[in-house]
Amino acid sequence: MNHAVLSSSRPDVSSQTPALEVRGLGKSFPIGGLLSRQSFRALHGVDLTIGRGEIVALVGESGSGKSTLARCVARLEKPSSGAILLDGVDVLNRDRVHASRAFRSQLQMVFQDPFGSLNPAHRVEHFLRRSLAIHRTGGSSDTATQQRLEELMTTVGLQADILNSYPHELSGGQRQRVAIARTLAVEPRVILADEPTSMLDVSVRIGVLNLMRKLRDEQGISMLYITHDLASARYLADRTAVMFAGELVEEGESLDLLAKPAHPYTQLLVSAVPDPARAGSYDPVRRAELRQAVMASTSCAFDGDPNQTCSAEEPVRHRVGDPENRHWVRCHLYHPRAGAGGHALAAEPTLATQRTAKQTP
Ligand SMILES: Nc1ncnc2c1ncn2[C@@H]1O[C@H](COP(=O)(O)OP(=O)(O)O)[C@@H](O)[C@H]1O
Numbered sequence: 001m002n003h004a005v006l007s008s009s010r011p012d013v014s015s016q017t018p019a020l021e022v023r024g025l026g027k028s029f030p031i032g033g034l035l036s037r038q039s040f041r042a043l044h045g046v047d048l049t050i051g052r053g054e055i056v057a058l059v060g061e062s063g064s065g066k067s068t069l070a071r072c073v074a075r076l077e078k079p080s081s082g083a084i085l086l087d088g089v090d091v092l093n094r095d096r097v098h099a100s101r102a103f104r105s106q107l108q109m110v111f112q113d114p115f116g117s118l119n120p121a122h123r124v125e126h127f128l129r130r131s132l133a134i135h136r137t138g139g140s141s142d143t144a145t146q147q148r149l150e151e152l153m154t155t156v157g158l159q160a161d162i163l164n165s166y167p168h169e170l171s172g173g174q175r176q177r178v179a180i181a182r183t184l185a186v187e188p189r190v191i192l193a194d195e196p197t198s199m200l201d202v203s204v205r206i207g208v209l210n211l212m213r214k215l216r217d218e219q220g221i222s223m224l225y226i227t228h229d230l231a232s233a234r235y236l237a238d239r240t241a242v243m244f245a246g247e248l249v250e251e252g253e254s255l256d257l258l259a260k261p262a263h264p265y266t267q268l269l270v271s272a273v274p275d276p277a278r279a280g281s282y283d284p285v286r287r288a289e290l291r292q293a294v295m296a297s298t299s300c301a302f303d304g305d306p307n308q309t310c311s312a313e314e315p316v317r318h319r320v321g322d323p324e325n326r327h328w329v330r331c332h333l334y335h336p337r338a339g340a341g342g343h344a345l346a347a348e349p350t351l352a353t354q355r356t357a358k359q360t361p
C-alpha cells in the first residue's frame with residue numbers, strides 16, 4: 001500500500017494516511033432491458049486520493065461520470081470494481097451490504113439541489129435535530145443540543161431564527177447553507193459536494209465557496225468539489241482532477257493544471273473559460289465542433305487513427321512539468337519534451353481524424 005502523496009504547497013498531506021483513497025473504481029450500468037447483457041461503462045479504473053484537509057476538484061462535462069463517482073464513494077451506488085479507503089480502512093469490505101453509521105458519520109454528501117434534499121413539510125430545526133440524534137452528536141442535554149443547533153447556524157453563516165423557517169421560505173443560498181449545516185451536524189471528515197453552487201445565483205455562489213473553504217481551514221474537513229466551472233475549481237481547490245468518459249485523464253495542482261493543460265480534453269474545457277490573458281485565442285465555433293466530436297464518441301475522441309496505440313492500449317500516466325505540482329496526464333498524444341522542465345502540449349486532433357474515429361466500432 002502506498003500512501004505517499006507528493007508534497008503540496010498547502011495542507012501537509014505527505015506523511016499521513018489520506019482521508020479518502022479511491023482505487024481502480026469501475027461502474028457499469030445495465031442497458032437494454034432485463035434480458036439484455038449489454039452494459040454501459042460509466043467509470044473505469046478511477047484512482048483518486050484526497051489528503052486530510054485537502055480540497056480536490058473533479059471537473060468534466062455533463063455525462064462524464066462525476067456524479068456516478070461521488071455516488072459510488074458515498075455508497076449510494078454499488079461500484080462494479082475497485083476499493084474505497086476512508087482513513088485507510090477499506091469500507092466496501094467493512095460494510096458489505098449497506099453503508100454503516102460509522103461510514104455515514106465519516107463521509108457526507110452535499111447535492112446540487114438543496115431543495116430536493118429538504119422535505120418541505122419540516123422546519124430547518126427538524127433536519128438538524130434529526131442528524132444530531134441519529135449520529136448522537138447533539139450533546140447530553142436539551143441545552144447542549146440547542147447550543148449545538150445555534151453553533152451550526154453560526155458556522156454556516158445563518159441567523160439562529162432561520163431554525164424556525166420552512167425550506168420554501170429560504171433563498172437558494174440559504175437552503176444550501178442549511179444542507180451544509182445538516183452534513184456538519186454529523187461531524188464528517190470528508191464531504192463530497194456535487195455541483196453545490198450550480199443552481200445558485202452567481203452573486204451567492206462565492207459565499208458558499210468561501211464557506212466550504214472555511215470548513216476546510218477551521219475544521220480540517222477534506223472535500224471533493226464536483227463542478228463544471230473551472231474558474232471555481234481554480235478558486236477553491238488545491239488540486240483538480242479531470243474526468244473524461246468515465247476515466248481520469250489529468251490531475252495536478254489547480255493553478256498549474258489550468259494554466260498548462262496537457263490533455264486535449266482539458267485544453268478544450270479551459271478554452272471555454274473567458275480569460276482576458278488569452279484574448280483573441282478563443283474560437284467558439286472551433287470549440288463547438290470539437291465538443292460535438294468529443295460528446296459523440298464512446299471512447300477517446302482524440303484517438304484519431306484506429307491503428308494508433310490509443311485504440312489498442314490504455315495510456316499510461318506521464319508526469320507534466322515540475323514534480324512539485326503533482327501534475328500528470330494520461331494520453332497517447334502527449335509527448336514530454338526530453339531534457340526540458342516544460343512540456344509539449346498534446347496536438348489538437350483534426351476534425352477529419354475524429355470522423356474516422358467515430359466510424360470505428
Ligand atoms: N442509474 C443509471 N443507469 C444508467 N446509466 C446511468 C445511471 N446513472 C448515470 N448513468 C449514465 O452514466 C453517465 C455518467 O453520468 P453522471 O455520473 O451523472 O455524469 P456527470 O455527473 O458527470 O454529469 C451518463 O451517461 C449517464 O447517463
Ligand SMILES: [Mg+2]
Pocket residue numbers: 066067068194
Ligand atoms: Mg452530475
